[in-house]
Amino acid sequence: MKVPTSLENADRDDLVVRTFEYDDGSVIAVDFGNAAADIEVDVLGSTAIIVAGGEQFEFELPPEASNVVARNGVLTIEE
Known part of the structure; x- marks a missing residue:
């Protein structure tokens, strides 16, 4: 699963984006850092806010995205 371009190019020093590949799918994890311990996520169709x-x-979420969750300042997008 490919990381959305707007997250790759986010202009924040404390933003860390990683992709984890597994046999049964992949996960994109976005750590927004300590300043954003409480993040909110809303999904409207294929758009995440x-x-x-x-x-x-x-x-825009990757077409393979099946689950989007935010917890403790980390956003995960699962395939």
């Missing part, structure tokens, strides 16, 4: 640390990110 994330509010973290006073900033808003909006991006």
Whole structure:
């Protein structure tokens, strides 16, 4: 699963994006850092809207995405 371009190019020093590949799928994990311990996620169709640390990110989910969860400042997109 490919990381959405807007997350790859996010202009935040503390934003860390990683992709984990497994035999049965993949996971994109986005750590928004300590300043965004409480992030909110809303999915409208294939668009995800994330509010973290006073900033808003909006991006198209990969077509393979089946589950989007935010917990403790980390957004996970699962295949």
